[in-house]
Structures are given as C-alpha cells and as structure tokens.
Amino acid sequence: MTIGLFGTCGGSTWRDKFMSQYDKAGIDYFNPQKDDWKPEDAEIEADHLANDEIILFPVLEETSGLGSLGEVGFSILQSIRLDENRNVIVMIDKNCTVEDEAVRNESIRMRALIKAHLKKLKYPNVFLVQNQIDMYELSRKIHAIETLRENLDKYRL
Numbered sequence: 589m590t591i592g593l594f595g596t597c598g599g600s601t602w603r604d605k606f607m608s609q610y611d612k613a614g615i616d617y618f619n620p621q622k623d624d625w626k627p628e629d630a631e632i633e634a635d636h637l638a639n640d641e642i643i644l645f646p647v648l649e650e651t652s653g654l655g656s657l658g659e660v661g662f663s664i665l666q667s668i669r670l671d672e673n674r675n676v677i678v679m680i681d682k683n684c685t686v687e688d689e690a691v692r693n694e695s696i697r698m699r700a701l702i703k704a705h706l707k708k709l710k711y712p713n714v715f716l717v718q719n720q721i722d723m724y725e726l727s728r729k730i731h732a733i734e735t736l737r738e739n740l741d742k743y744r745l
Contacts, residue, residue, distance in 0.1 A: 589734055591617040591727055592640035595679075596648040606644070606724055615731055642675045642730055644723060649681040652688075652695040673737075675730050677715045678706060679723045 591610065593603045603619055610617045618636040622629060637643065680703050684695040706716050717723045 589616065589642070589731060589738065590636065590640045591615060591642040591644060591731065592636045593617055593619050593621075593644055594637060595644060595646040596651045597621045598651055600648060600650060602646060602648060602720060605720075606727075609724065613728070615728075641673070641734055642677065642727055644677050644679075644727060646679040646720060646723060647681060647699065649683045649685045652684060652686050652691045654691075654695065654698070673713065673734070675713045675715065675734075677717060677723050677726055677730075679717045679720060 593606060596602060597620070600621075603621060607617060607619060618640055620629075620633045620636070680699050682696070682699060684692045684699070686692050686695065703716065706714065715726060717726055
C-alpha cells in the first residue's frame with residue numbers, strides 16, 4: 589500500500605516531515621517532487637496518482653496551487669471511478685501568499701470554490717482536513733485500516 593504525496597510542489601518542504609514519519613513506521617510512499625525531474629517521470633507520477641491507495645493533496649498558502657487544485661478534481665474522479673476503496677485527503681489553506689496580486693486573488697477564489705464543492709460531494713473516501721497535522725494523522729489511520737482489511741482478505745473464502 590502506497591501513500592501518494594501530491595499537492596504543493598516547487599520548493600515546498602512539507603513532504604519532509606511526512607516522509608520521515610512514514611519511514612519510521614515502514615509505510616511506503618511516493619514523492620513526485622524530485623530535484624532531477626525529467627519528462628519521462630510524468631508517466632510514473634500519473635501511475636501513482638491513478639493507483640496509490642491513499643492520495644494526499646495539501647494546497648499550501650506558499651503556492652498559487654493552480655496545478656494542485658486542478659489535480660484535486662481529477663484525482664477524486666479517478667479514485668471514485670477506478671476503486672471505491674482508494675482514499676483522497678485534501679487540505680487547502682484559505683490564504684495564498686504569492687507576490688503577484690492577480691495570481692494570489694485568483695488562487696484564493698479557486699481555493700474557496702474547490703472547498704465549497706468538496707463539502708457538497710459527500711463521497712465516503714474523500715476527506716477534507718484543516719491542517720497538515722490532521723492530514724498526517726488521518727493518513728496513518730486510513731493506512732492502518734486498509735492494512736487490516738488487506739490482512740483479513742487473505743483469510744476470506
């Protein structure tokens with residue numbers, strides 16, 4: 589079982605804390621943010637986005653998040669269509685701190701719209717959390733439940 593660490597990229601370091609804790613717990617994860625990213629990595633990333641059992645999507649205030657916000661909708665549709673047992677955890681900061689005022693204002697508008705739409709969806713495997721701590725804790729709980737489910741499946745007739 590793999591946790592996909594999608595969402596805010598660029599120079600963001602939010603993944604470091606998650607990866608450190610997942611490493612300690614022996615949890616597999618996929619980090620799409622690479623220093624030496626090449627176009628051929630896009631296919632690997634797309635495979636993880638379509639197949640990882642747990643997908644994290646934080647959209648932090650340090651980025652405009654336009655790409656991440658678009659991926660949120662795509663990932664939710666993929667997760668529901670491909671496997672009802674996949675889980676998507678979304679966290680969207682209300683504010684955006686990028687310098688360009690027009691981009692910042694558009695990002696804040698899109699963040700509010702995406703959050704409002706997510707709250708209306710009510711899919712059982714899509715979660716909207718308030719902060720990174722909640723995102724991490726929920727990812728660990730879902731991972732534990734899904735691991736237990738996989739282990740139980742070994743014994744089913």
